[in-house]
Amino acid sequence: MKTLGVIFSNIHDKEITELTGKRTLASIPFGGRYRLIDFVLSNMVNSGISKIGVITKMNYQSLMDHVGSGKHWDLSRKTGGLMVLPPYGAGDNSLYRSRFEAICGIENFLKHSNEDYVVMSDCDTVCNFNFNDVVEKHVANHADITVIVCRTELGPSNERRMRTAVEYDKEMRVTKVTTSDKLSGKKVLFTNMMVISRRFLLRLIDNADEWGYKSFSRDVLVRGCREHRIFAYEYDGYFSTVDSLANYYARSLELLDKKKRDELFYKDGANIYTKVRDSAPARFTGDAKVVNSLVADGCEIEGEVRNSILFRGVKVARGAVVTDSIVFQDTEVGENSKLHCVIADKSVKVLEDRILSGHSTHPYFIAKDTVI
Numbered sequence: 001m002k003t004l005g006v007i008f009s010n011i012h013d014k015e016i017t018e019l020t021g022k023r024t025l026a027s028i029p030f031g032g033r034y035r036l037i038d039f040v041l042s043n044m045v046n047s048g049i050s051k052i053g054v055i056t057k058m059n060y061q062s063l064m065d066h067v068g069s070g071k072h073w074d075l076s077r078k079t080g081g082l083m084v085l086p087p088y089g090a091g092d093n094s095l096y097r098s099r100f101e102a103i104c105g106i107e108n109f110l111k112h113s114n115e116d117y118v119v120m121s122d123c124d125t126v127c128n129f130n131f132n133d134v135v136e137k138h139v140a141n142h143a144d145i146t147v148i149v150c151r152t153e154l155g156p157s158n159e160r161r162m163r164t165a166v167e168y169d170k171e172m173r174v175t176k177v178t179t180s181d182k183l184s185g186k187k188v189l190f191t192n193m194m195v196i197s198r199r200f201l202l203r204l205i206d207n208a209d210e211w212g213y214k215s216f217s218r219d220v221l222v223r224g225c226r227e228h229r230i231f232a233y234e235y236d237g238y239f240s241t242v243d244s245l246a247n248y249y250a251r252s253l254e255l256l257d258k259k260k261r262d263e264l265f266y267k268d269g270a271n272i273y274t275k276v277r278d279s280a281p282a283r284f285t286g287d288a289k290v291v292n293s294l295v296a297d298g299c300e301i302e303g304e305v306r307n308s309i310l311f312r313g314v315k316v317a318r319g320a321v322v323t324d325s326i327v328f329q330d331t332e333v334g335e336n337s338k339l340h341c342v343i344a345d346k347s348v349k350v351l352e353d354r355i356l357s358g359h360s361t362h363p364y365f366i367a368k369d370t371v372i
Contacts, residue, residue, distance in 0.1 A: 177217075314327045342358055
């Protein structure tokens with residue numbers, strides 16, 4: 001079965017403004033050496049999808065630098081491969097304002113593709129997922145749309161984000177879809193990953209004005225769940241959503257758990273790929289102390305690092321202590337400085353004898369290129 005991939009790189013930028021001021025959500029660093037887009041790209045490639053379009057909007061220079069021609073995901077090809085799609089809405093060359101407008105903006109891309117099915121995904125999802133099984137069930141059910149869902153429990157801290165809850169019958173046919181920012185308790189949530197028939201998608205675009213469709217969630221899923229053949233596919237593996245700075249912090253430090261790390265990066269032999277950089281190995285001096293941490297190549301550690309994630313090229317000077325923190329590429333921590341529950345963006349310089357501390361529910365954030 002021929003399947004086309006479509007990735008939305010900017011849909012949730014406003015939810016993590018601290019990290020998306022100068023980059024897309026897709027290019028947010030994650031896990032020591034990866035970017036968020038690496039997970040969905042790898043999932044599609046591992047599922048045999050060889051033609052993938054990435055819908056952009058703004059601040060996508062770092063994203064283009066990261067994905068390049070797609071060769072690190074085996075997507076540098078004469079036919080198909082990786083394509084960055086222009087950030088314009090339908091018809092008037094304006095930036096899209098919703099997911100549905102973004103889809104309408106790639107109508108020509110869809111029309112000139114010959115794949116029967118389209119896998120669409122946002123970049124706020126972190127998982128190791130093979131789409132082959134869900135595509136097979138989509139075909140067997142003669143479905144128009146198959147939404148991938150997972151069971152989760154939402155607490156009070158989750159109430160402010162717009163989420164989509166799904167209900168379905170014993171045949172997995174969707175009977176009700178609810179979109180709200182006040183969902184709480186145990187819910188079956190739409191993961192922002194789906195399979196949709198390409199011809200059906202083009203029909204939605206062609207009839208959007210006549211049917212009054214402007215929002216994919218509200219108009220296609222909520223209003224259309226009885227009219228269209230929409231099915232659910234429940235995923236029960238490791239899955240996390242990056243939808244706030246505190247959530248990014250928590251989901252990142254989860255990777256210090258080896259079981260979760262192995263399930264995410266090496267599930268059933270399916271690896272997560274990223275851009276390869278030929279950096280020197282990390283260097284630890286005789287006085288360095290590193291406990292339960294992920295330290296990327298190119299780091300120089302003279303001080304102490306505990307329960308933290310350090311990206312490439314980070315320097316921790318003598319006497320410095322970094323605990324429960326996430327330190328991005330090329331950041332320097334000066335002598336005798338202390339970082340606790342801190343997220344430091346790229347190329348930050350923390351001078352000597354500084355003490356910076358946040359909390360696990362509200363990490364202290366340092367913007368890119370800041371000197372403290």
